Amino acid sequence: MKAIDAHIHLDKYPKDERERIINSLGENQVEALISVSMDLASCTENLxxxxxxxxxxxxxxxxxxQQLPSDSELDKLFTWIxxxxEKMAAIGEVGLPYYLRAEDKTGAFSYERYVELLEQFILFANKFNKPVILHAVYDDAPIACGLLEKHNIEKAHFHWFKGDKxxxxxxxxxxxxVSFTPDVLYEKETREVADQYPLQLMMAETDGPWPFEGRFSGKMTHPAMILDVVKELAFIKGIPVEQASSILHANTKRFYKLKDIF
Known part of the structure; x- marks a missing residue:
């Protein structure tokens, strides 16, 4: 079994943990990581x-x-990207602030500006012919879908997705x-999405260093956990693990155009 972690924040790990992960990829059969960025500093570190x-x-x-960047910060980010x-696998992580908006108590939250920013990133993805990696859950997801449809974007990757049928x-x-994290082993709504979604449109991710519960409680999130995700998706779909592994691996390589790299 070979695995690709389709969504991880590798730059956000402490240096010693990051080095442990990188040095152990081969022995854990992890072929590659898609390391997403939070802001310009994060982009620079991932590069x-x-x-x-x-x-x-x-x-x-x-x-x-997180709070919106200033106009000058955004200009610097777009110029840098x-x-x-030529060195980026995708535009991401971008999307809409479901949790930040839910926590806002001021009543002055500028949701429209986040929608505008997402559209700018989608235009970037279109311009550079790159996939877009989305954080868009629950009632934000239809808005993200509308923007993707508006600009005829087909290469869209919704990570850790949660939403209605x-x-x-x-x-x-x-x-x-869509990609699934280790919470597919124990989270009901994640399992329901996995049951509904076709395997041919799935990938596996960790979203590390985000921690997980159940059998992963207290453990550092490692890309090797992808193998547990693959096994659980195989169980949900009622197919052999080797078959699920092959399909998920091929999906990720095809989506991110990795066939000429690995």
Whole structure:
């Protein structure tokens, strides 16, 4: 079994943990990592990691669950991404601030500006012919779908997705991919999405260093956990583990155009 972690924040691990992960990829049959970015500093670090280890494929973006960047910060970010477009695997992580908005008590939350920023990143993905990695859950997902449809984006990857059945059906019809974390072993709503979604549009991820519960409680999130995700998805779909592994691995390589790299 070979695995690709389709979504990880490798730059956010402490240095010693990051080195342990990189040095153990081969022995854990992890072929590559898609390391997503939070902001310009995160983009810069992910690029550095890629330049030191070609198994780490960087995605450049601005995570939506934080305050919006200033105009000057955004200009710097867009300029930097444009200058490094040949080295990025995707635009990401970008999306909409579901949790940040839910926590806001001021009543002055500027949701429209987040939607505008997401559209700018989608236009970037279209311009550079790159996939887009999305953080868009629950009632944010239909809005993200609308923007993708507006700009005829087909290469969309919804990570750790949660949403209603109607939105799931819309995403499947559009050919959007979703990826599942180790919480598919114990989280009911994640398992329900996995049951509904076709295996041919699935990938596996850790979203590390995010920690997990159940059998993973107290453990550092490692890309090797992808193998547990693969086994659980095989169980949910009622197929042999080797078959599920082969399909998920091929999906990820095809989606991120890794066939010419690995």
């Amino acid at each position: 550095r990691l890629f330049e030191n280890c070609p198994r780490i494929l960087p995605a450049f973006g601005y995570h939506p669950e 444009g200058g490094n477009k 109607k939105t799931v059906e819309r995403m499947i019809a559009n050919g959007y991919h």
